[in-house]
Amino acid sequence: MNQSPPVETRGLTKRYGGTLAVDGLDLTVRRGEVYGFLGPNGAGKTTTLRMLLGLVRPTSGTASVLGEPPGSPKGLERVGALVESPAFYPYLSGRDNLRVLARYAGVGRERVEEALRAVELSGRAKDRFRKYSLGMKQRLGVAAALLKDPELLILDEPTNGLDPKGMAEMRELIKRLGRGHRTVLLSSHLLGEVEQVCDRIGVIRGGKLVAEGTVAGLRKGSYGLLVRVEPLEVAAGIVRRIPGVEGVEESNGLLRVAIEPGRAAEINRRLVLAGLRVSELRVTERTLEEVFLELTGEEER
Numbered sequence: 475m476n477q478s479p480p481v482e483t484r485g486l487t488k489r490y491g492g493t494l495a496v497d498g499l500d501l502t503v504r505r506g507e508v509y510g511f512l513g514p515n516g517a518g519k520t521t522t523l524r525m526l527l528g529l530v531r532p533t534s535g536t537a538s539v540l541g542e543p544p545g546s547p548k549g550l551e552r553v554g555a556l557v558e559s560p561a562f563y564p565y566l567s568g569r570d571n572l573r574v575l576a577r578y579a580g581v582g583r584e585r586v587e588e589a590l591r592a593v594e595l596s597g598r599a600k601d602r603f604r605k606y607s608l609g610m611k612q613r614l615g616v617a618a619a620l621l622k623d624p625e626l627l628i629l630d631e632p633t634n635g636l637d638p639k640g641m642a643e644m645r646e647l648i649k650r651l652g653r654g655h656r657t658v659l660l661s662s663h664l665l666g667e668v669e670q671v672c673d674r675i676g677v678i679r680g681g682k683l684v685a686e687g688t689v690a691g692l693r694k695g696s697y698g699l700l701v702r703v704e705p706l707e708v709a710a711g712i713v714r715r716i717p718g719v720e721g722v723e724e725s726n727g728l729l730r731v732a733i734e735p736g737r738a739a740e741i742n743r744r745l746v747l748a749g750l751r752v753s754e755l756r757v758t759e760r761t762l763e764e765v766f767l768e769l770t771g772e773e774e775r
């Protein structure tokens with residue numbers, strides 16, 4: 475089996491006239507993980523995914539997909555993608571639509587039944603496509619992407635436009651699909667979504683990767699302590715020298731200390747031992763939502 479990462483880009487860049495849609499992206503998706511490509515609308519997610527599939531030519535930089543150049547037949551054989559809404563025949567059943575695609579892709583009919591089962595559409599497979607709900611249509615799109623039993627599944631905003639029930643079903647589906655050896659790369663502008671289904675998250679803003687890590691990792695650094703202490707300047711000097719303190723600033727008569735929350739008692743002890751008066755000590759934790767908004771610059775709008 476090919477051991478190169480399922481997706482690797484180096485300096486991947488796409489410029490549309492004056493717009494830098496993707497700006498020097500270094501992305502590595504590891505084998506077997508569900509990777510969430512997270513960013514607000516227009517951040518460059520779709521453009522990146524289209525470059526990975528060979529649908530858009532990069533302006534500069536490189537990308538490899540399952541060890542192959544994007545869009546090469548050898549790589550595409552092992553990739554399933556749902557990037558644009560696939561065109562299904564409205565008057566054919568879900569099953570017949572998949573059979574058409576299966577023949578086109580040169581895979582056996584048994585794969586059609588497996589794909590229908592995987593997306594839980596077997597019970598409605600005889601119904602015409604046009605009668606499907608949006609969620610079912612989207613799931614049929616995922617089934618189509620699964621026909622080749624791909625090693626890598628690329629999904630662009632798979633819950634877009636779905637109602638809450640459809641969204642929840644799609645999330646469950648993605649979790650199931652990512653459980654085995656298969657690698658899943660999905661894009662989303664919804665933090666709650668990637669938080670629930672992804673092993674790792676890459677945050678993209680203005681075409682650049684601004685943060686990458688596990689949910690827990692991204693949360694790190696979102697903790698802090700607020701200390702009411704006098705005199706403030708003396709306290710700031712003491713706290714700054716404590717190992718593990720990542721930052722100290724004075725705000726509104728309080729000391730804001732960037733440190734893990736479990737160290738609060740120690741900070742207190744050091745200040746008291748130095749003869750300072752600590753009258754309040756509070757742990758503050760920003761939610762992942764706040765961290766995301768800060769990273770994506772949404773706060774400024």
Ligand code: ATP
Pocket residue numbers: 490493494495496513514515516517518519520521522631663
């Ligand atoms: P969305 O969730 O809204 O699809 P996105 O993160 O997928 O956002 P992209 O669709 O990749 O973002 O777009 C990134 C930027 O590139 C945007 O400013 C967009 O207007 C621009 N862009 C995308 N495709 C083209 C194109 N074919 N021609 C010109 N500009 C484009």
